[in-house]
């Protein structure tokens with residue numbers, strides 16, 4: 001699918017991965033409408049980058065963002081906004097769990113619903129959900145975050161099938177750990193202790209471009225993670241013993257109970 005001239009609504013555009021994505025998209029000749037919580041000024045000289053302000057946890061902001069995107073002529077939506085929740089499950093305050101589910105799962109649902117009537121009218125359009133390897137494999141320390149991304153994966157899968165035969169393509173991008181401010185020092189220590197590989201945001205941005213160009217349904221970043229996703233799907237509980245080192249790393253940290 002051609003990216004040149006396409007109009008991409010990008011949530012999470014101010015984040016580590018979002019910044020790399022907006023740069024990569026513009027290099028491909030796409031125009032980007034970034035969502036930012038803080039108001040950011042549009043430069044009149046640079047029409048390839050526009051901003052719309054809004055908090056994706058607020059229904060009225062979602063309605064306003066969707067309205068602005070429709071008026072702008074959006075044909076591609078990339079849901080990249082997200083918040084982490086690393087730490088022991090029993091220490092995650094319920095209100096923080098609700099906030100994670102609200103941003104990571106509810107907001108892409110609500111924004112996609114608001115945009116769908118418009119996207120169906122476009123000659124060709126696509127919706128990309130940025131998930132996580134942790135949405136496909138349950139890992140100690142990521143129960144609620146993983147639940148939010150697992151829900152997002154099931155949403156993408158069902159919607160892709162529901163919209164089959166329409167002009168709207170639905171795609172899923174599954175990064176593994178990526179070096180951005182998203183990961184706390186505690187999470188990084190956990191990744192080191194468990195030997196989890198991490199990527200730069202540019203690797204994720206390149207994967208997004210490949211995914212959009214290919215029209216493939218899904219793309220998981222990292223060979224061992226791709227394999228692990230398949231093995232987890234096929235073998236599930238038989239892999240539980242392999243997560244002992246993750247459990248040990250989670251509870252070995254000096255302050256394991258503080259989710260970040």
Ligand SMILES: NC(=O)c1ccc[n+]([C@@H]2O[C@H](COP(=O)([O-])OP(=O)(O)OC[C@H]3O[C@@H](n4cnc5c(N)ncnc54)[C@H](OP(=O)(O)O)[C@@H]3O)[C@@H](O)[C@H]2O)c1
Pocket residue numbers: 011012013014015016017018035036037038054055056057079080081082083103130131132133174175176177178179180181182183
């Ligand atoms: N980094 C990783 O290790 C990793 C791995 C796998 C998947 N992912 C996924 O990749 C995506 C991007 O992650 P990242 O590493 O770029 O994270 P990041 O650097 O922390 O950026 C998060 C983005 O989400 C936005 N956001 C947070 N709360 C929001 C709200 N209430 N309303 C609107 N926007 C909000 C932030 O905007 P503000 O500037 O307003 O805060 C920021 O643009 C997320 O969906 C994440 O789950 C990340």
